[in-house]
Amino acid sequence: MLNYIWPAMILISIISATITNRIPELANSVLVGAHNAINLAISITGMMCFWTGIMKTAEKSNLTEKISKIFEFFIKFIFPECTPKSKASQAICMNITANLLGLGNAATPFGVKAMQELQKSNKSKKTASNGMIMLTVINTASLQIIPTMLCTLRQKHGSENPMKILPYLWVTSLCALTVGIVAAKCLEKRKGD
Amino acid sequence: MQNFGFYVVPAMIFMIILYASFKNVSVFDEFLTGSEEGFKTTISLIPTLVALVTGVTMLKSSGALELFANFVSPICTFLKIPPQIAPLAIMRPISGSGSTALLDNIFSNYGPDSLIGTIASMIMGSTETTFYTLTVYFGAVKIKNTGHALICAVLADICAIVTAILTAKLLTF
Numbered sequence: 001m002l003n004y005i006w007p008a009m010i011l012i013s014i015i016s017a018t019i020t021n022r023i024p025e026l027a028n029s030v031l032v033g034a035h036n037a038i039n040l041a042i043s044i045t046g047m048m049c050f051w052t053g054i055m056k057t058a059e060k061s062n063l064t065e066k067i068s069k070i071f072e073f074f075i076k077f078i079f080p081e082c083t084p085k086s087k088a089s090q091a092i093c094m095n096i097t098a099n100l101l102g103l104g105n106a107a108t109p110f111g112v113k114a115m116q117e118l119q120k121s122n123k124s125k126k127t128a129s130n131g132m133i134m135l136t137v138i139n140t141a142s143l144q145i146i147p148t149m150l151c152t153l154r155q156k157h158g159s160e161n162p163m164k165i166l167p168y169l170w171v172t173s174l175c176a177l178t179v180g181i182v183a184a185k186c187l188e189k190r191k192g193d
Numbered sequence: 194m195q196n197f198g199f200y201v202v203p204a205m206i207f208m209i210i211l212y213a214s215f216k217n218v219s220v221f222d223e224f225l226t227g228s229e230e231g232f233k234t235t236i237s238l239i240p241t242l243v244a245l246v247t248g249v250t251m252l253k254s255s256g257a258l259e260l261f262a263n264f265v266s267p268i269c270t271f272l273k274i275p276p277q278i279a280p281l282a283i284m285r286p287i288s289g290s291g292s293t294a295l296l297d298n299i300f301s302n303y304g305p306d307s308l309i310g311t312i313a314s315m316i317m318g319s320t321e322t323t324f325y326t327l328t329v330y331f332g333a334v335k336i337k338n339t340g341h342a343l344i345c346a347v348l349a350d351i352c353a354i355v356t357a358i359l360t361a362k363l364l365t366f
Contacts, residue, residue, distance in 0.1 A: 056227025
């Protein structure tokens with residue numbers, strides 16, 4: 001996938017910069033971008049280390065297993081290849097919990113951990129398994145119950161009721177999530193033929 | 194309620210550490226073991242992040258998004274969608290900071306409770322930085338062939354944008 005998208009991004013950037021006369025800005029952005037990437041990596045390293053540490057602690061005390069029981073039905077339906085007690089489904093549950101609570105910082109390390117666990121049982125190591133695709137699709141939809149950043153920004157700009165949109169937001173998120181899951185399920189069945 | 198986020202993190206950490214101590218887990222040692230795994234993962238992500246972030250920064254500075262938004266806005270007007278939404282909808286899947294900046298801009302120009310402000314809020318709240326998520330998740334396990342992941346994620350995003358516009362119109366009128 002990225003073998004097509006990434007070159008397309010780079011080529012489109014250079015062509016558009018030529019059209020819009022922004023070549024100097026573009027040249028600068030190459031340096032800035034690479035620099036920002038390292039800054040991003042450093043800034044996520046802390047939370048990656050912290051939350052994978054916390055996850056390990058929760059795993060050893062069997063807390064993650066207890067949490068994953070709550071989602072057992074969901075896991076069975078969405079990730080049929082994962083047994084409810086497996087490390088993969090525990091990490092998936094932690095990832096979903098963190099997403100729901102709006103802990104974006106924690107959701108990524110848990111999600112990455114789940115991907116690594118799913119990779120262990122993946123037959124071809126270069127190709128994404130159905131479970132991996134499903135997990136990624138779920139994570140590209142927003143599951144947050146209370147989007148703190150959004151509400152804070154709305155309040156800052158003088159919204160009368162920053163939380164007013166929440167019920168509508170949940171409906172929207174749920175629609176998007178359902179479409180994502182259904183699409184992933186439909187396409188995976190066709191793959192099995 | 195808005196401070197919810199501030200309480201969740203300490204509450205969650207408190208619960209996990211307390212439960213582990215209660216179960217006689219050597220909390221510090223286990224934390225370090227897990228932490229080390231996380232560290233290795235992040236280091237292995239650096240090349241992917243450099244490629245992605247540089248690409249996105251180039252795309253943002255090149256004016257390609259504005260060109261695309263200009264192209265899309267007549268279609269938006271035709272569909273009775275405020276065309277000011279187009280740049281945000283295009284930016285959202287590729288850059289978190291970029292889309293936050295656009296949202297802030299929309300809020301200061303039109304107000305958060307206007308139709309445009311509401312649609313923008315809904316789009317922001319119901320989607321994620323899809324491209325970043327896909328890259329990091331698959332990058333972490335070195336998956337080259339991502340199958341139907343992108344199509345499904347984009348379909349979900351389109352659904353979110355359409356539902357956001359419809360529900361926002363419902364909400365403000």
